[in-house]
Amino acid sequence: xxxxxxxxxxxxxxxxxxxxxxxxxxxxxxxxxxxxxxxxxxxxxxxxxxxxxxxxxxxxxxxxxxxxxxxxxxxxxxxxxxxxxxxxxxxxxxxxxxxxxxxxxxxxxxxxxxxxxxxxxxxxxxxxxxxx
Amino acid sequence: xxxxxxxxxxxxxxxxxxxxxxxxxxxxxxxxxxxxxxxxxxxxxxxxxxxxxxxxxxxxxxxxxxxxxxxxxxxxxxxxxxxxxxxxxxxxxxxxxxxxxxxxxxxxxxxxxxxxxxxxxxxxxxxxxxxx
DNA sequence: ATTTGTGCAAATCGTTTGCATCTGA
DNA sequence: TCAGATGCAAACGATTTGCACAAAT
Numbered sequence: 221x222x223x224x225x226x227x228x229x230x231x232x233x234x235x236x237x238x239x240x241x242x243x244x245x246x247x248x249x250x251x252x253x254x255x256x257x258x259x260x261x262x263x264x265x266x267x268x269x270x271x272x273x274x275x276x277x278x279x280x281x282x283x284x285x286x287x288x289x290x291x292x293x294x295x296x297x298x299x300x301x302x303x304x305x306x307x308x309x310x311x312x313x314x315x316x317x318x319x320x321x322x323x324x325x326x327x328x329x330x331x332x333x334x335x336x337x338x339x340x341x342x343x344x345x346x347x348x349x350x351x352x
Numbered sequence: 353x354x355x356x357x358x359x360x361x362x363x364x365x366x367x368x369x370x371x372x373x374x375x376x377x378x379x380x381x382x383x384x385x386x387x388x389x390x391x392x393x394x395x396x397x398x399x400x401x402x403x404x405x406x407x408x409x410x411x412x413x414x415x416x417x418x419x420x421x422x423x424x425x426x427x428x429x430x431x432x433x434x435x436x437x438x439x440x441x442x443x444x445x446x447x448x449x450x451x452x453x454x455x456x457x458x459x460x461x462x463x464x465x466x467x468x469x470x471x472x473x474x475x476x477x478x479x480x481x482x483x484x
Numbered sequence: 485a486t487t488t489g490t491g492c493a494a495a496t497c498g499t500t501t502g503c504a505t506c507t508g509a
Numbered sequence: 510t511c512a513g514a515t516g517c518a519a520a521c522g523a524t525t526t527g528c529a530c531a532a533a534t
Contacts, residue, residue, distance in 0.1 A: 231507095231508065231509080231512095231513070231514075232508085233507075233508070233513090233514060233515080234507090234508095234515095235514080235515070236514090252498090253498080253499080254498080266516095267515085267516090268515070268516045268517070269499095269516095270499090270500075270501085270515080270516070270517075270518095271514080271515055271516070273498090273499060273500070274500085274514085274515090277500095287423045288423070289421050289422050289423045289440070289474070289476050289478075290421050290422075290423075291419045291420070291421045291422075291427070291474075292419075292427070293425055293427065293497075293498065293523075293524075294497090294498065295423070295424070295425070295498080295499080307462075307464070307465060307468075308421075309465075309468070310471060316465065318462050319462070322460070322462035322463065323460075323462070324458045324459065324460055324461060324462065324473070325458070325459040325460055326456045326457070326458065326459075326475075327456065327457040327458075327459060328454070328455075328456055328457055329456060329477070330439075330450050330451070330454035330455070330456065330477065331454065332439070332477075332479045332482075333439060333441075333448065333479065335481060335482055336439075336441070336479040336480060336481060336482060337479060337480060337481075337482045337483075338477055338478070338479055339442060339478040339479060339480045340477075340478045341456070341475065341476070341477050341478070342421075342474070342475070342476045342477075342478065343458075343473065343474070343475055344421050344473070344474040344476075345461070345462065345464075345470055345472075345473050345474075346421075346470070346471040346472045346473070346474065347464045347465065347468040347469065347470055347471060348468060348469060348471045349467060349468060349469075350464075350467055350468060350469045351469075362489095363487095363488065363489070363532090363533060363534080364533085365488090365489060365490080365532075365533070366532085367489080367490075368489085384523090385523080385524080386523080398491095399490085399491090400490070400491045400492070401491095401524095402490080402491070402492075402493095402524085402525075402526085403489080403490060403491070405523090405524060405525070406489085406490085406525085409524095409525095425498075425499075425522075425523070426522090426523070427523080427524080
């Protein structure tokens with residue numbers, strides 16, 4: 221983790237190493253600041269909520285995390301930087317990866333507006349409880 | 353506008369009729385509460401910011417507006433309820449419709465998770481200035 | 485007359501910032 | 510040593526809510 225941080229141009233401080241381990245050691249994760257902070261507290265990692273916010277933003281700026289486009293006010297990050305898609309559970313505000321064998325295929329990318337280039341395509345499938 | 357509101361199960365009050373006219377009289381629009389409130393004030397429509405927020409949420413719940421999934425903290429609504437997609441300009445936080453003749457085709461919707469149904473699919477093409 | 489909507493200000497939620505203190509290179 | 514990171518609390522921006530008043534049916 222120290223190396224990963226150094227490679228990204230950040231000092232490997234206790235808090236960053238600890239948060240990085242929580243984020244990157246167990247496969248793909250979807251976190252918001254609040255959740256990650258709770259986890260850290262549970263695991264006896266002393267870190268303030270403000271530092272969690274700052275760290276997530278730094279990780280994003282360094283290309284270690286991706287910010288996910290969502291309806292609503294909260295910001296989510298995804299540790300999976302590869303090209304993939306999400307389910308968004310409207311009633312619980314949860315985010316799930318769409319299994320790669322069910323990914324939606326996109327045909328025909330549009331031309332970007334004049335002078336622009338495409339940075340990425342976000343696909344979010346909003347789902348809600350079946351009312352049946 | 354009164355009829356449209358009544359059809360949606362809302363009392364056609366002065367404020368709702370006025371905001372509805374701003375929103376639906378001039379083609380497709382992307383608005384956040386702040387912007388719509390400014391417009392209303394400019395046009396001498398006395399309405400509070402709180403009422404603009406409430407009204408936008410009611411319009412969305414009634415199916416007159418769509419909330420757009422975006423990175424970041426502000427909530428945008430789109431008066432275009434038809435199935436369409438957006439460019440998101442990363443440097444300026446702007447939202448543009450993708451012209452319908454350049455829409456991305458989606459192949460193979462995934463199964464929704466157990467007990468869930470698909471409410472909609474949001475596609476956002478993030479673009480940024482070409483660096484060339 | 486009854487129900488529903490409105491305005492205001494205060495409350496809330498998620499997030500950022502200022503500043504004194506601490507820490508890693 | 511000292512630039513840079515952290516914690517705390519206060520500031521902040523966007524949004525929601527409680528309550529007295531006003532308007533629509």
